[in-house]
Amino acid sequence: MNVQVLPPRGGAEPVATVLVVDDEAAITELVGMALRYEGFAVTLAATGREAIRVAQEIRVDLVVLDVMLPDLTGLEVCQRLRAWRDVPVVFLTARDATADKITGLTLGGDDYVTKPFSVDELIARIRAVLRRSGRLGTDSTVRYADLVLDEDAYEVTRHGIRIELTPTEFKLLRYLAHNAGRVLSKAQILDHVWQYDFGGNDNVVEAYISYLRKKVDRFSPPLIHTVRGVGYSLRLPRR
Amino acid sequence: MNVQVLPPRGGAEPVATVLVVDDEAAITELVGMALRYEGFAVTLAATGREAIRVAQEIRVDLVVLDVMLPDLTGLEVCQRLRAWRDVPVVFLTARDATADKITGLTLGGDDYVTKPFSVDELIARIRAVLRRSGRLGTDSTVRYADLVLDEDAYEVTRHGIRIELTPTEFKLLRYLAHNAGRVLSKAQILDHVWQYDFGGNDNVVEAYISYLRKKVDRFSPPLIHTVRGVGYSLRLPRR
């Protein structure tokens, strides 16, 4: 029935160990909470030196690294880590970062995400980097019924027919697909899919659900269902 | 799961330990009483600091946390608790919300409920969060005779046939099902199923029982029974 792994991955061993480095506790909290829920083991650090110390003590599969830290720059931390052991990195950068600061960040299979980011987007990037580095399975697709969503190629098909989505539509559908069968409230969707500083109201979720329906549920059977007073759910129709 | 367990769960050990934090004694009293009745062990706190102190002294499985406390915000309390030990949280927020749009409340598998809430709704959310965090069985269904009620999917079936219910009908049936075999007065039902500030009269319960009968007791045998002068009961017919 449920295609995807829905429960928060019980007692089994973690998917991977992630070190989250940022001087803002709000950010490390946010990211740590979401990663733990997704089954990752998480360690937090507030400074570059602390990050390096931690990375030498425990095995880390990936580092989420703010480029602006109080003591060292993200690139310096990255270099010192790499001198010790090769570990993939996802950088966090300010939105207005100039191009020259960003170049070089994505070398070697790394990636970067600009603040303020959407939590789910960050996790998707983390997964993608882990896949590229061979630390996770290589399948980048999510499937539900005849819907196929390729997270690396940003492509969606139904019945094998290509569906063109805008970035936000894609993120919303990805979140729904990852939680297929589960009812998701508008607040939940806003928390995961939209940037963490989004201040608007949840009508925007209704609007995007409407857009998605026009594109994705043009085919039958409809997969996007409203549960009035509760939220939305991606699933096959029941009877 | 325990559904037919009717008495307020005798001497056995508690289902889980819940810390309820709110500066309004009326709220902590209300919630505490309901939780104890459901077999939870309950501790109350009126301030953020007190909550943190308590959580460090005793093992707590879940925290019910008002986002507006006199000393700290709910998020701050949450952050400090998490630094100490990972514990799931159900937040209480004001509905009118003077733009207290707090995001991220649902990120780590946590949830929130807006005031004024219905007591049973809050308890259902608490159960759901405990289930997701693996601190309770993972079965989200309640069963009685051929009636199955899935609290996560918001779905009800009888004989495996889907029954469409409105939100209030669903909550009422959930309350009846959790107390199957027991006679519940209209006042009791109003107190648990409706928001605690509901000002109307009992007739609304009669009306909803009537709706439920049309949908649920369309099948035989009838499960919803009137005990004249006392209340209602969900059970198999006698003799």
Next chain:
DNA sequence: GGGATTTCTCAGACCGCTCTCAGACGAGAT
């Protein structure tokens, strides 16, 4: 810089849901 695309807001329409009222119904008492 300017055009195209995307995001977000707003407002209106729609319609399902909630709750009330009032009268019908029925059980139990006398």
Next chain:
DNA sequence: ATCTCGTCTGAGAGCGGTCTGAGAAATCCC
């Protein structure tokens, strides 16, 4: 049988959640 009181239920008003088109604002991309 009749009365009384509690319960049931149809009708309907009002509310509120959801959907969607239109357009403003932001962003992207060449």
